[in-house]
Amino acid sequence: MAKPVIEMKDIEKHFGQIIALAGVSLEVVPGECHCLLGDNGAGKSTFIKTMSGVHKPTKGEILLDGAPLSFDTPRDAIDAGIATVYQDLAMIPLMSISRNFFMGNEPLVGRGPIKFFNHELANEVTMAEMRKMGISLRGPDQAVGTLSGGERQTVAIARAVYFGARVLILDEPTSALGVRQTSNVLATIDKVRKKGVAVVFITHNVRHAMAVGDRFTVLNRGKTLGTAPKGEITSEELQDMMAGGQELATLEGSLSGTV
Amino acid sequence: MKSMFKALALTAIIAVAPLAFTTTANAEGEKYILVSHAPDSDSWWNTIKNGIALAGEQMGVEVEYRNPPTGDLGDMARLIDQAAASGPNGIITTLADFDVLSGPIRAAVDQGINVIIINSGSAEQAREVGALMFVGQPEYDAGFAAGLRAKGDGVESFVCVNHVISNAAVAERCRGFADGLGIDLGDSMIDVGQDPAEIKNRVLAYLSANPDVDAIITLGPVSADPTILALEENGMAGQIYFGTFDLGTEIVKAIKSGVIQWGIDQQPFLQAYLPVIILTNYDRYGVLPGNNINSGPGFVTKDGLEMVEKFAGEYR
Amino acid sequence: MSDPATVVSGDERVKTTSPLRKALLRPELGAIFGTVVVFAMFALLASNSGMFSAAGILNWSTVSAQFAIIAVGACLLMIAGEFDLSIGSMIGFAGMSIALLAVTFGWPMWAAILVTFAICLAIGALNGFIVVKTGLPSFIVTLALLFILRGFTIFVPQTLERKTIIGGIREAADGDWLASLFGGKVLTPLFSWMGDNGWIEVYDRGVNAGKPIVDGVPALIVWALVLVVFAHVLLTRTRFGNWIFASGGDARAASYVGVPVNRVKILMFVFTAFCATVLATCQVMEFGSAGADRGVLKEFEAIISVVIGGALLTGGYGSIIGAGLGALIFGVVQQGLFFAGVESSLFRVFLGLILLLAVVLNTYIRRLITGER
Numbered sequence A: 001m002a003k004p005v006i007e008m009k010d011i012e013k014h015f016g017q018i019i020a021l022a023g024v025s026l027e028v029v030p031g032e033c034h035c036l037l038g039d040n041g042a043g044k045s046t047f048i049k050t051m052s053g054v055h056k057p058t059k060g061e062i063l064l065d066g067a068p069l070s071f072d073t074p075r076d077a078i079d080a081g082i083a084t085v086y087q088d089l090a091m092i093p094l095m096s097i098s099r100n101f102f103m104g105n106e107p108l109v110g111r112g113p114i115k116f117f118n119h120e121l122a123n124e125v126t127m128a129e130m131r132k133m134g135i136s137l138r139g140p141d142q143a144v145g146t147l148s149g150g151e152r153q154t155v156a157i158a159r160a161v162y163f164g165a166r167v168l169i170l171d172e173p174t175s176a177l178g179v180r181q182t183s184n185v186l187a188t189i190d191k192v193r194k195k196g197v198a199v200v201f202i203t204h205n206v207r208h209a210m211a212v213g214d215r216f217t218v219l220n221r222g223k224t225l226g227t228a229p230k231g232e233i234t235s236e237e238l239q240d241m242m243a244g245g246q247e248l249a250t251l252e253g254s255l256s257g258t259v
Numbered sequence B: 001m002k003s004m005f006k007a008l009a010l011t012a013i014i015a016v017a018p019l020a021f022t023t024t025a026n027a028e029g030e031k032y033i034l035v036s037h038a039p040d041s042d043s044w045w046n047t048i049k050n051g052i053a054l055a056g057e058q059m060g061v062e063v064e065y066r067n068p069p070t071g072d073l074g075d076m077a078r079l080i081d082q083a084a085a086s087g088p089n090g091i092i093t094t095l096a097d098f099d100v101l102s103g104p105i106r107a108a109v110d111q112g113i114n115v116i117i118i119n120s121g122s123a124e125q126a127r128e129v130g131a132l133m134f135v136g137q138p139e140y141d142a143g144f145a146a147g148l149r150a151k152g153d154g155v156e157s158f159v160c161v162n163h164v165i166s167n168a169a170v171a172e173r174c175r176g177f178a179d180g181l182g183i184d185l186g187d188s189m190i191d192v193g194q195d196p197a198e199i200k201n202r203v204l205a206y207l208s209a210n211p212d213v214d215a216i217i218t219l220g221p222v223s224a225d226p227t228i229l230a231l232e233e234n235g236m237a238g239q240i241y242f243g244t245f246d247l248g249t250e251i252v253k254a255i256k257s258g259v260i261q262w263g264i265d266q267q268p269f270l271q272a273y274l275p276v277i278i279l280t281n282y283d284r285y286g287v288l289p290g291n292n293i294n295s296g297p298g299f300v301t302k303d304g305l306e307m308v309e310k311f312a313g314e315y316r
Numbered sequence C: 001m002s003d004p005a006t007v008v009s010g011d012e013r014v015k016t017t018s019p020l021r022k023a024l025l026r027p028e029l030g031a032i033f034g035t036v037v038v039f040a041m042f043a044l045l046a047s048n049s050g051m052f053s054a055a056g057i058l059n060w061s062t063v064s065a066q067f068a069i070i071a072v073g074a075c076l077l078m079i080a081g082e083f084d085l086s087i088g089s090m091i092g093f094a095g096m097s098i099a100l101l102a103v104t105f106g107w108p109m110w111a112a113i114l115v116t117f118a119i120c121l122a123i124g125a126l127n128g129f130i131v132v133k134t135g136l137p138s139f140i141v142t143l144a145l146l147f148i149l150r151g152f153t154i155f156v157p158q159t160l161e162r163k164t165i166i167g168g169i170r171e172a173a174d175g176d177w178l179a180s181l182f183g184g185k186v187l188t189p190l191f192s193w194m195g196d197n198g199w200i201e202v203y204d205r206g207v208n209a210g211k212p213i214v215d216g217v218p219a220l221i222v223w224a225l226v227l228v229v230f231a232h233v234l235l236t237r238t239r240f241g242n243w244i245f246a247s248g249g250d251a252r253a254a255s256y257v258g259v260p261v262n263r264v265k266i267l268m269f270v271f272t273a274f275c276a277t278v279l280a281t282c283q284v285m286e287f288g289s290a291g292a293d294r295g296v297l298k299e300f301e302a303i304i305s306v307v308i309g310g311a312l313l314t315g316g317y318g319s320i321i322g323a324g325l326g327a328l329i330f331g332v333v334q335q336g337l338f339f340a341g342v343e344s345s346l347f348r349v350f351l352g353l354i355l356l357l358a359v360v361l362n363t364y365i366r367r368l369i370t371g372e373r
Helices: A044-051 A074-079 A097-101 A119-132 A149-162 A179-194 A206-212 A235-242 A246-255 B002-016 B043-059 B073-085 B098-110 B123-128 B139-152 B168-181 B196-209 B221-234 B249-257 B268-285 B306-311 C019-024 C029-045 C054-079 C087-104 C109-134 C138-161 C169-173 C179-183 C188-196 C219-237 C239-249 C251-256 C261-287 C298-308 C320-339 C344-370
Strands: A006-015 A018-028 A033-038 A059-064 A082-085 A167-171 A198-203 A215-220 A223-229 B031-035 B062-066 B090-094 B114-118 B133-136 B158-162 B189-191 B215-218 B241-245 B262-265 B298-300
Touching: A006 A044, A018 A033, A018 A044, A018 A198, A033 A044, A033 A179, A033 A206, A033 A235, A044 A082, A044 A167, A044 A198, A074 A082, A082 A149, A097 A119, A097 A149, A097 C239, A119 A149, A149 A167, A149 A179, A179 A198, A179 A206, A198 A206, A206 A235, A215 A235, B031 B043, B031 B073, B031 B268, B043 B062, B043 B221, B043 B268, B073 B090, B073 B098, B073 C054, B073 C261, B073 C320, B090 B098, B090 B268, B098 B114, B098 B123, B098 C261, B114 B123, B114 B268, B123 B133, B133 B268, B139 B168, B139 B241, B139 B262, B158 B168, B158 B196, B158 B221, B168 B215, B196 B221, B215 B221, B221 B241, B221 B249, B249 B262, B249 B306, C029 C298, C029 C320, C029 C344, C054 C087, C054 C219, C054 C239, C054 C261, C054 C298, C054 C320, C087 C109, C087 C138, C087 C169, C087 C261, C087 C298, C109 C138, C109 C169, C109 C179, C109 C261, C169 C179, C169 C261, C179 C219, C179 C261, C219 C239, C219 C261, C219 C320, C239 C251, C239 C261, C251 C261, C298 C320, C298 C344, C320 C344
Parallel strands: A018 A223, A033 A198, A033 A215, A082 A167, A167 A198, B031 B062, B031 B090, B090 B114, B114 B133, B158 B189, B158 B215, B215 B241, B241 B262
Antiparallel strands: A006 A018, A006 A059, A215 A223, B262 B298
């Protein structure tokens, strides 16, 4: 297996008296889709916010290409090639697609101290990148609000990849989507992985994880319960681990396996 | 696309519709505009509105009343510009701040519009901006006369309840009153704002903090009405010496019941009525009185309240 | 996006749009339309009242320019997702500061103006700093500043001079290089030439006889135009403009991609304070005095102009051109109603109606553009 791009070692995060993460480890190699599974409250959000520089870990190490580093701001993480696509914060619906696409990375044109936003370049790139992802737009000045939820996720993923993300963290990208849109997003994840980007796919939906995942890590009550490669674990086992074992197994019996 | 145009068209119709009901036809004949400095909330100016309306009716001329809604004098300067641009025969205006208003007034005069200054300002300032005359009450003199009267009644200290702290002309009344009494104005003038509840509470607070105050002076119904309520509440009504400038319904009642010793009437009716009459006759026959007109001060006391009572808030 | 019918997988689901619709669908469409309606309305009602004479045009364009100057600042701030209710108090405060420094303390006018700008920009920054650091709604923070500034504006001159209107500014500003930037007029030779040719009205008596009634374009109008153009370019053509939209659209999403949201918001508060101070300076230079009650309720006039111009109260959406046109509509309606001879107390009724109609129309247009529902 290739060398990991990013390694998170024994990450702990405390908020006052509350221990949100109590030793979480994870590594991602280029070109793999590493699924991070966990129920609500398992610590998924805290963990990805630590990974993307929003929180600083209380204890533990972050290694990028084997070298330790710490992020002070989200900007540092982005500069290091770690991009995060948040479930509901991916895009600003009132702004046009191209303005969203280049938000924070606006291309400039002009001489001397006065520089202008290069709308021409932004529009061109946006249209081209969207075509690559299989989305046809009315125009680059179309507002993001006119897109469907799946398309918004796709735009956000395309944006991250375009700006050189080596690690792409996806926070529950499919949780609010319908079946058709979900499959579009999963297809996008597959495209991105094939480009050699390391994808961290956070979800609590085992089926979505099994569809694209190469490796699976389960998070429960702030701890990792271990990592398993594809084929060595079944969806039932993942489901059990997420729920902490017992209760769901009992429940599953009475619901005859529909959960 | 269609629905968008429909929405736009509908909006247009709704926007224009109310105008059909409110546009007053431009009557033939002379037109005079009165511009005041009073905000919409100042009810004292109702007498002025009624005054010009009556004069307009009697003389068969068109009259208009305009004021800056918030009382901002900068806005008032624009109103005078605007009144001049609409080409009336004459403008009747107050001169609340010479610096702000003298430019626009002078420009109107230079455009050939007759101007009469009323209410605020002075005869000298009216002459300086090129106005025909000044109709009003010399504020300092009115205050001074009131001060002399109060001194004769044995008053030694007072509080001046000022609801228009930014109007320098009105504050002159307090200065004149202090000089009439022969004492220093000092901290006797309090800024109470325009809200009745606030005015009432500040007067109550001041009186309990300064129990040795002899007299209260209010500068108009806006400050007098809540002050009357305040005195009724703390039991000083009729006990403390109370004089006011300007009249209003509540003030007249209080004079009758003995809560207020006297009111100084600047007779705003005359300030509105006379200029319209004077301007019309000047435009029609070229006649003009040779003097400025002092519409006040007239002391109104318990005696002879009948007419005042009948027309309080309307023409008095 | 809960409606499954909007799932778009290919071209066939994207509605085709005509170029005309595309050109029309802009945030400022409502304001453009409103401007046309308002001018058409007054052309019918007030055409022979002097409203469209040189003096009449100057009158309503000066009033509109006043609104526009503060609306530009309020518009950028609103797009960045914040409010400033202290604009009106800032106008009074800035004017009084200039008057006190120049007249009471006898400073040279340029120094009084520069120091006033520095103080007011610092207060704007303080507004912004408190808002971003505490996370309190800007509505509350700036409401506090509204009272604090107004209180000082009344208290200080009363303590120092025992009055609340400070005059003598015109004399103090005489010949001052910086003051002429705010109080002068431009294009005066053009206007006197037009007057000489009888194209515009001239005074027929007084010391100014023969001179045109409108002898130039006031600096106020020039400032309004300059600020509109500057802010429009800043908003639509620069990186910073994108950040303004992003900060107001969704502050968290913007900061996650590295937009310095707090800095953007503080700078917008500073810019709003700058616009208020420009208006205050122009006013005191023109009127020659500063009063403690100047600028009362002006913040609402600014916000109304901005909203008529199509900006969204909650931020992230709007147009400077729209705000400028909103100010024009506001000014033309306010003065036009007087020209048309409408009873002045009905002005507020019209203002309310126009505001309501503008918001309804703008919401409709915005939904077409952004796909909100």
